[in-house]
Amino acid sequence: MINFTIYKTLHSSYGKMRLNISCEIQQGELATIYGVSGAGKTTILRILAGLLQAEKGFIEIEKQTWLDTDKYINLLPQKRDIGFVFQDYALFPNMTVRKNLEYALEKEQNKDIIYELIDMMELSQLQHHKPSMLSGGQKQRVALARALVRKPKLLLLDEPFSALDNEMRIKAQDIILKMHRHYNLTTILVSHDISEIFKMSNKVFILDKGVITKHGNPQQIFFSQELSSKFKFIGDVIAIDKEDILYVVTVLIGNNMVKIVAIEEDIKELIPGDKVMVASKAFNPLIRKMKFE
Amino acid sequence: MIDLQPFWVTLKLALVTTTILLIISIPVANWLTYKKSRIKTIIETIISMPLVLPPTVLGFYLLLAFGPSHWLGKFLENYFDVRLVFSFPGLVVASVIYSLPFMVHPLQSGLSSLPATLKEASFSLGKNKWQTLFKVLLPNIKPSLLTGIVLSFAHTIGEFGVVLMIGGNIPGQTRVASIAIYDEVESLNYHSANIYAAILFVVTFIILLTVFSINRSFIRAKQL
Numbered sequence: 272m273i274n275f276t277i278y279k280t281l282h283s284s285y286g287k288m289r290l291n292i293s294c295e296i297q298q299g300e301l302a303t304i305y306g307v308s309g310a311g312k313t314t315i316l317r318i319l320a321g322l323l324q325a326e327k328g329f330i331e332i333e334k335q336t337w338l339d340t341d342k343y344i345n346l347l348p349q350k351r352d353i354g355f356v357f358q359d360y361a362l363f364p365n366m367t368v369r370k371n372l373e374y375a376l377e378k379e380q381n382k383d384i385i386y387e388l389i390d391m392m393e394l395s396q397l398q399h400h401k402p403s404m405l406s407g408g409q410k411q412r413v414a415l416a417r418a419l420v421r422k423p424k425l426l427l428l429d430e431p432f433s434a435l436d437n438e439m440r441i442k443a444q445d446i447i448l449k450m451h452r453h454y455n456l457t458t459i460l461v462s463h464d465i466s467e468i469f470k471m472s473n474k475v476f477i478l479d480k481g482v483i484t485k486h487g488n489p490q491q492i493f494f495s496q497e498l499s500s501k502f503k504f505i506g507d508v509i510a511i512d513k514e515d516i517l518y519v520v521t522v523l524i525g526n527n528m529v530k531i532v533a534i535e536e537d538i539k540e541l542i543p544g545d546k547v548m549v550a551s552k553a554f555n556p557l558i559r560k561m562k563f564e
Numbered sequence: 565m566i567d568l569q570p571f572w573v574t575l576k577l578a579l580v581t582t583t584i585l586l587i588i589s590i591p592v593a594n595w596l597t598y599k600k601s602r603i604k605t606i607i608e609t610i611i612s613m614p615l616v617l618p619p620t621v622l623g624f625y626l627l628l629a630f631g632p633s634h635w636l637g638k639f640l641e642n643y644f645d646v647r648l649v650f651s652f653p654g655l656v657v658a659s660v661i662y663s664l665p666f667m668v669h670p671l672q673s674g675l676s677s678l679p680a681t682l683k684e685a686s687f688s689l690g691k692n693k694w695q696t697l698f699k700v701l702l703p704n705i706k707p708s709l710l711t712g713i714v715l716s717f718a719h720t721i722g723e724f725g726v727v728l729m730i731g732g733n734i735p736g737q738t739r740v741a742s743i744a745i746y747d748e749v750e751s752l753n754y755h756s757a758n759i760y761a762a763i764l765f766v767v768t769f770i771i772l773l774t775v776f777s778i779n780r781s782f783i784r785a786k787q788l
Contacts, residue, residue: 320684320688321687322684322687322688347687348684348687348688349687349690349691349692353688354688355684355685355688357681357684357685359679359681361679361681361682361684361685362685363682363685363686363700363704364704365700365703365704374686374689374691374699374700375689375690377690417685417689418688418689420689421689421690
C-alpha cells in the first residue's frame, strides 16, 4: 500500500495555487489522477519520484518511508524504487533500444529481464535501433520497458497516451495493462481522457486546482446516478443542433458518430467537447456478426 | 634553416592547456547549468572576463601575483619550489585562465540544450550524478565538446599578450610561435616572420575547417 500527503505552493498559469492532497492506493491497484492541464497532476508524480521537493509532506510505500518533512527524511530519486515514464519518453539518444534497457540494470542484476521485456513488448526487431528511428508508440514501449527493468514498487506514467494516435493508443493501453498485471505493479497514471480511465483504472482521483475533489471508482465518479442500463458507451459531444422542438446531439464514440435525440432539459448543461455517456434502458440491442464482402 | 622550436612549444602548451581545461570545465559547466545559486552569476562573470579584458591586463596581474615578491609567488616557491613567472608551467596556468570561457561556454550551452528529463530519467533508474554525466549527458553533447576542445586549442595557439607578460621570450621554454613572429619583425627579419605567420595561418584554417565538417556530420547523423 502507498499513502502520501503532499503540500506545495505552485505557480501555474492561473497564478498561485496550493497543492494539498492526500491519497491512499492499495498494492496492485492502477490509479489515475484526472484533471485539466495545470491542475498539478505532473507535479504530484514528480514529488513522488523525488524529482521535486514538497514543502511539507509524507510518502510511505509498503512500510518504507520515502519522505517525511517532519523528520527530515527525503530519499533521493535513486533510492526510491520507482519506474517513471515521462511524457517525452526521455530515451537516451546516444544508446540503442537495447542499451537503453541495459543502462537501467542494477549492479549484478541478471540480464534475463532485458530479454523478457524485449520479448513481451515486441521490441526484438528494434533492439539495435537508436531512439530517433522509432515512432511515438515504439518509443513509448521502450520507455515503459526501461522503467520496468528494475522491477519497481511503483510505476508512474505521465500522460502516456497523449502523443499517440488512436490505434497506437489502444495498443499502448493494452500493453500497460498487461505489464501492470504481469509484474503485479502498483501504478499511478496521469490522464485527462475519461474513456481511457474507464478502460485502465479501478481508482480515480479528481484533481482540481490543487485539491482532490472526489475519488473512487470511475463509474461512481463520472456519473452521479448509477444507471442500471443494458448497454452504455462513453463519447464526446461533437455538435448540438436544434430541430423543431427537439435537439439532436451528435456524439463521437470511438470512431463512430451517433445522433441522439434530446429534449431541452437534457442539453441544458451540454456543450460540444463534453464527455457523455450514451445508455439505453428500455430496448433490447440487436447483435449481428459483421460480414465483410 | 628556420627554427621550428617555437611551434613545438606552442603545440605542447595548447595540448596541455586543452587537457587541463577539459578536466576542470566539465564539472564547472555541469554546476553552472544545473545549480540555481546566487553566486552563480558572479562565477559566470569571472569566467567570462577573459573574453573582454585586454590580455595584457590579465598577464600583468598574473605577473604580479606569481612574482617572488607577492605572497602567492613566495608561497609557491617556498613550499612547492615552483616559479610561475617566465616559465612553462606559468604559461600553462595563464592559458588555462585565459581560455576558460572558450571551453566552459560551449559545454554549458550544450548541457542546457538537453531536455531535463534525460537527467531525471537516469536518476529514476537509480544512477548517480556522475554516471548520468558521463554516460548520458556528455555523450549527447559531442558537438559542444568538440567545439570547446578546438576553440580552446586554437585560442591558446593564438595567444600573445598574456604569454608576453608572464612568459617573456625564453627559447624552448616560453618562446611560442606568436612571440617568435613578433620577435622576428622587431629585428626586421621579415622572411622568417612570414614563414612563421603562414604556418600559423594554415594550421588555424585546417583546425577550424575540420571542426566545422565534423560538426556538420554530427548534425546530419542526428537528423537521420
